[in-house]
Amino acid sequence: MRVRLIDLTRGLVQENPLLRLMIGLCSALAVSVKVENTIFMGLAVIFVLTLSNIVISAIRPVTPDNIRIPIFLVVVSSFVTIVDLVLKAYFPEVYARLGVWIPLIVVNCIILGRAEAFAYRNGILASTLDGLGMGAGYTLVLIVMGIVRELLGTGSITMMGVTLISLGTGFQAPTFMITFPGAFLTFGLIMGALNKAQSALAERAARRATGSAGRPTPVGGV
Amino acid sequence: MAGGGNLVVTVSPHIKSPETTGSIMRLVLLGLLPATLWACVLFGISGIAVIAISVITALFCEVTWHNLRDGKGTGRTWFALVSSLVVPIGVSAAGLGRAAPAAAIALMSAFILSEAGISRQGERRHSFDGSAAVTGLLLALVLPPLVPWWIPFVGAFIAIWLGKEIFGGLGYNVFNPALVARAILVLSWPAHLTAGWFRSLGIDATSKATPLMLAKTGAAADLTAYYAPLLLNNPGGCIGEVSAFLLLVGGAMLLWKRVITWEIPVTYLGAMAVASVLMGVDPVFHLLAGGAVLGAVFMATDYVTSPVSSRGKIVFGIMCGAITMLLRVYSKAPEGVTSAILFMNMVTPLIDRSTMPRPFGVVRAGRGVRK
Amino acid sequence: MGEVQRYFLIFLGALLIYNILLIRFIALCSYFGISNSMDTSIGMSLAVIFVMMVSSTLSWGLWNYVLAPLGIGEFLYIPVFIFVIASFVQLEEMFIRKTAPTLYKAMGIYLPLITTNCAVLAAATEVAKPGFLKMSIAYNYTLPEAWVYTFGVALGYSAALILFAAIRERVDFAPVPGPLRGYPMAFVTSALMSLAFTGFAGLFGL
Numbered sequence: 001m002r003v004r005l006i007d008l009t010r011g012l013v014q015e016n017p018l019l020r021l022m023i024g025l026c027s028a029l030a031v032s033v034k035v036e037n038t039i040f041m042g043l044a045v046i047f048v049l050t051l052s053n054i055v056i057s058a059i060r061p062v063t064p065d066n067i068r069i070p071i072f073l074v075v076v077s078s079f080v081t082i083v084d085l086v087l088k089a090y091f092p093e094v095y096a097r098l099g100v101w102i103p104l105i106v107v108n109c110i111i112l113g114r115a116e117a118f119a120y121r122n123g124i125l126a127s128t129l130d131g132l133g134m135g136a137g138y139t140l141v142l143i144v145m146g147i148v149r150e151l152l153g154t155g156s157i158t159m160m161g162v163t164l165i166s167l168g169t170g171f172q173a174p175t176f177m178i179t180f181p182g183a184f185l186t187f188g189l190i191m192g193a194l195n196k197a198q199s200a201l202a203e204r205a206a207r208r209a210t211g212s213a214g215r216p217t218p219v220g221g222v
Numbered sequence: 223m224a225g226g227g228n229l230v231v232t233v234s235p236h237i238k239s240p241e242t243t244g245s246i247m248r249l250v251l252l253g254l255l256p257a258t259l260w261a262c263v264l265f266g267i268s269g270i271a272v273i274a275i276s277v278i279t280a281l282f283c284e285v286t287w288h289n290l291r292d293g294k295g296t297g298r299t300w301f302a303l304v305s306s307l308v309v310p311i312g313v314s315a316a317g318l319g320r321a322a323p324a325a326a327i328a329l330m331s332a333f334i335l336s337e338a339g340i341s342r343q344g345e346r347r348h349s350f351d352g353s354a355a356v357t358g359l360l361l362a363l364v365l366p367p368l369v370p371w372w373i374p375f376v377g378a379f380i381a382i383w384l385g386k387e388i389f390g391g392l393g394y395n396v397f398n399p400a401l402v403a404r405a406i407l408v409l410s411w412p413a414h415l416t417a418g419w420f421r422s423l424g425i426d427a428t429s430k431a432t433p434l435m436l437a438k439t440g441a442a443a444d445l446t447a448y449y450a451p452l453l454l455n456n457p458g459g460c461i462g463e464v465s466a467f468l469l470l471v472g473g474a475m476l477l478w479k480r481v482i483t484w485e486i487p488v489t490y491l492g493a494m495a496v497a498s499v500l501m502g503v504d505p506v507f508h509l510l511a512g513g514a515v516l517g518a519v520f521m522a523t524d525y526v527t528s529p530v531s532s533r534g535k536i537v538f539g540i541m542c543g544a545i546t547m548l549l550r551v552y553s554k555a556p557e558g559v560t561s562a563i564l565f566m567n568m569v570t571p572l573i574d575r576s577t578m579p580r581p582f583g584v585v586r587a588g589r590g591v592r593k
Numbered sequence: 594m595g596e597v598q599r600y601f602l603i604f605l606g607a608l609l610i611y612n613i614l615l616i617r618f619i620a621l622c623s624y625f626g627i628s629n630s631m632d633t634s635i636g637m638s639l640a641v642i643f644v645m646m647v648s649s650t651l652s653w654g655l656w657n658y659v660l661a662p663l664g665i666g667e668f669l670y671i672p673v674f675i676f677v678i679a680s681f682v683q684l685e686e687m688f689i690r691k692t693a694p695t696l697y698k699a700m701g702i703y704l705p706l707i708t709t710n711c712a713v714l715a716a717a718t719e720v721a722k723p724g725f726l727k728m729s730i731a732y733n734y735t736l737p738e739a740w741v742y743t744f745g746v747a748l749g750y751s752a753a754l755i756l757f758a759a760i761r762e763r764v765d766f767a768p769v770p771g772p773l774r775g776y777p778m779a780f781v782t783s784a785l786m787s788l789a790f791t792g793f794a795g796l797f798g799l
Contacts, residue, residue: 022776025621026711070679077672085668100619100726103671103718107711109622174376174410180616181409181787185384188773188780196772291770388781390767396760397785405788554795561792568789571759575631 007126011134018141019191023109027101028142029183036159038146040094041101042139044087048079049111050131053119057127060120072115073106080105110138141190148186153178243392247352249481253472254359254462254520260455261464265367265420269461272374273362275323279378280358282306282330285337285348287387295337302333310372323371353392357381360400360520363462364513364560365407368418373411377403397567398527401560408560420457432459434512434556437503445507452510459512466515473519482523485535486542490518493543501551508550517559518542527567534570534577542566600741602797606728607745610796613712614753615787617726620712624754625779629765634758638751642744644685644707648678648717649743653736656721666722674717682707716746757786 011017017024024045031037055075056063063071084102087095095102105111114134119127150157155173156166167173176182262270282302289299306329310322337348361381362374384406385399386392408415419432431439433448433456448456453467462469476482491509498505508514513521522528522542529538542562549558613619627633652674660666660673689697707713719726720739734742760782769778 022625023622025625026618029621030618070676070683073675073679074672077675081668081671084671100715100718104619104711104715106671106675107714172411174406175412176406176410179409179791180618181406181784181791183618184780184784184787188777188784191780192770192773192777195777199772384781384785388770388773388778389764390769394763394767394769396763396782397789402785402788405792409788409791549792549796552797553793554798558792561789564785564789564792568756568760568786571763572756575759575762 004126004129007122007129008133011130011137012140013137013194015134016137016141017110017113017134018138018187019194021110021113023113024111024138025187027104027108028138028145029187031098031101032142032145032149032183032186033153033178034097035143035146035150035157037094037097038139038142040087040091041098042135042142044083044098044102045105045108045110045138046132046135048076048083048105049114049135050128051079052076052111053114053127053131054124056115056119057122057124063120068120069112069116072112072120076111076115077106110134144190145183145186148190149177149182153182243351243353246481247356249476249479250356250520251352251359253476253481254356254363254469256468256472257462257465257516258359258363260468261363261367261461264455264457264464265461269367271323271371272365272367272369272461273359274327275371276362276365276374276378277355277358278327278330278334279375280354280361280382281334281350283379283382284350284354284387285334287383288348289337291387302329306330306333323375326371326375351392353386354382357386357399360462361403363516364400364404364460366415366418366459367420367461369414373407373414377407380406393526395526396571397564398521398524401521401564401567404560405564419459432463432512432556433507434459434550437507437511438550438556445504448507449510452507462516463511463513466510469515469519473515476519482519483532483535485532486523486528486539487518489536489539490522490543490546491515493540494518494547495543497544497547498551501547503547503551508547512550512557513559514546517546517563521559522563522566527570529570529573529577531574531577531579534573537573537577538566538570541569600738603728603738604741604745605797607742608749608752609790610793611726611728612749612753612790613715613746614750615783615790617715619715620710620750623710624757624783625776628754628758628761628779631755631758631762634754638754640707641710641712641750642747644678644682645713645716645743645747646740647685648681648713649720649739650736651677651681652717652721653734653739660721670718670722674721675714678713678717712746712750716743753786753790757783760786 013020015021018028027041027045031041052072052075056072059071059075080103083105087098087102114130118130122130147157151165151167153173153175155168155171157164177186258273262273286299286303289295306326309329310326313319313325314322338350358378358381361377365374365377381399381403385397385402386395389395404415433452437445454465456464473482473487477484477487491514494509494514495505498508518539522539529535545562545565546558549555549561555561607613611617614621614624623637627637655673655677656666656670660670686697715726720734720742723734761779764778764782765775773781
């Protein structure tokens with residue numbers, strides 16, 4: 001079995017689950033109201049995603065094809081239950097804030113999607129890397145969104161009761177950013193910024209290669 | 223709409239008419255003029271400042287967006303944008319808080335004027351169709367007269383950029399830009415948007431609250447005492463709520479000039495009257511108070527964000543009126559016009575879709591002949 | 594508070610004020626995935642209403658008569674609910690295909706998609722184990738209340754989805770700035786739709 005780096009890095013940008021594959025959006029928009037939440041949520045998803053990828057890849061030979069989805073769901077839900085109980089026992093405030101999003105990791109499309117599209121077709125090592133990479137890609141976007149929303153919406157970033165960054169008392173924070181519409185807007189604009197950056201990079205590469213400026217269509221557009 | 227070239231390609235219908243976007247927008251501005259002028263008299267310098275900042279910022283946003291979109295004068299446009307943000311902040315940081323809005327207005331006006339002129343190559347740089355001015359004025363009219371100066375400034379950016387241009391410009395926006403801005407401002411800075419009224423009517427000279435707030439809390443026992451001031455000179459409310467009578471005069475002019483049709487204003491206000499009778503509150507007071515007339519005549523009738531067909535307009539108006547009263551009577555907030563119109567803006571594409579006239583000879587697709 | 598009033602408030606809260614898509618952010622994948630076609634959106638809405646009603650009933654019964662009395666609910670509810678929903682959807686697909694071909698044609702292809710529709714699991718979990726999707730009214734979900742709640746959620750899902758599909762028919766063909774074309778613009782539009790729904794916050798004290 002060959003270790004390919006691409007399995008790990010794929011999830012970070014070019015197949016980022018949130019910005020490119022458009023899966024797992026619900027929790028991303030909801031929990032990104034606070035950076036602290038995004039870190040816990042990201043860790044929970046990385047944990048469940050990696051372990052369920054490993055197990056699903058391992059039981060591949062004995063899984064009947066036509067009932068694979070319920071089997072995947074049982075595997076995933078066992079790991080989600082572990083996270084659910086651990087958070088509830090050791091981090092009750094975080095658990096209270098994340099609320100329904102922990103049990104909903106079961107139906108987080110990222111996990112089932114990777115199980116179906118990757119783990120069910122690849123070896124254990126590759127699936128592990130894929131789980132880690134996809135989880136990291138998800139967490140990365142979550143943290144960026146969390147930073148933008150918490151910093152603008154409340155004027156400071158607080159973690160575990162400690163203020164890390166503050167925009168000063170003169171800044172009148174637009175609470176809009178931490179409301180529901182603010183989540184949609186932030187995500188849409190981040191996605192647009194990534195499109196813009198990618199098309200600018202591709203344009204520069206194309207110009208360097210051919211000497212002419214070709215305009216590539218942005219990925220992720222309809 | 224006219225471009226710079228000789229050949230202009232536009233979408234159908236190709237009906238030739240002296241009516242242009244510009245001429246319609248000028249009439250709308252004219253319709254708002256009586257109430258605006260009266261507000262300037264009543265609120266003095268603070269009212270004038272809010273209106274001026276809002277309108278000028280709206281024009282500035284339109285020019286800068288169009289320049290950046292079309293890739294012309296990118297450098298000077300960015301310079302203007304950055305300096306219009308940095309200079310006022312610097313001025314107020316230097317302790318000259320009152321000079322900040324003046325600096326912003328001066329900078330933005332200079333840029334707008336320079337872009338409106340003829341360039342050295344002899345081409346017109348930017349053609350204004352007046353829609354940004356209308357949006358800016360409407361935004362000012364739904365703000366309290368004593369808001370901090372940066373509220374209309376930020377609001378105009380939201381209205382023009384997020385409410386309109388991001389959707390592809392005039393004609394493509396789904397929501398009324400001025401109301402989008404107001405809703406976001408209310409969510410962002412509720413304290414600024416629910417205060418800043420002038421001292422209320424003579425009847426109740428002590429509290430700084432709008433008549434709707436007083437009615438909501440039950441502080442105003444006799445609502446009939448508010449009829450005359452609401453109709454003529456109401457100082458306790460948003461800038462555009464000074465006089466229902468002057469707004470109606472402007473609306474009548476627009477109806478006469480056929481800029482708007484009767485359906486939405488009549489059904490909106492009619493539904494409000496019926497709903498308030500059903501809910502057991504004073505219908506006359508609710509029709510005159512708050513943004514009802516302004517919303518029904520000038521906001522809900524926006525061509526782009528309201529249904530096309532007459533039937534659709536009637537549904538739209540009735541729903542707007544019903545939701546407005548529902549929110550006024552049963553929700554925590556005293557006013558519901560903004561939310562009602564925004565909600566119905568959202569439903570408009572669906573209304574349009576289901577009230578679309580069927581082309582002659584086309585059979586409605588039944589269950590059997592699905593595509 | 595009268596009974597009818599309670600039901601009405603639960604329904605309105607689930608439908609409008611705490612709209613599952615635009616205020617709760619649940620089931621967004623299907624929302625963005627299928628809203629580019631009106632026909633698909635309507636088919637999906639019907640299927641979701643149907644599946645949600647049944648799966649909430651099942652989860653309510655399982656929780657109140659099996660999991661809670663045995664004291665195993667706390668750590669088994671996630672696997673049990675999702676397994677029940679997934680198997681029910683599979684069964685139903687087979688059943689409808691055999692007994693009601695017309696209905697199957699209308700909503701059959703959406704059924705497998707519903708297994709991973711988070712809204713179904715969310716509503717099923719909420720009626721059995723209230724507290725996750727809090728609303729500011731007192732409730733403890735008797736079976737009729739659970740039905741009213743689930744119906745409100747399902748109808749709220751359908752309403753938001755169909756409204757969005759109608760809006761997208763416009764927005765997808767507008768000259769939106771290049772990098773925002775497509776999905777980014779769909780998010781910006783949803784932001785403003787969510788803004789419109791936010792306007793109802795506080796109605797009837799909800």
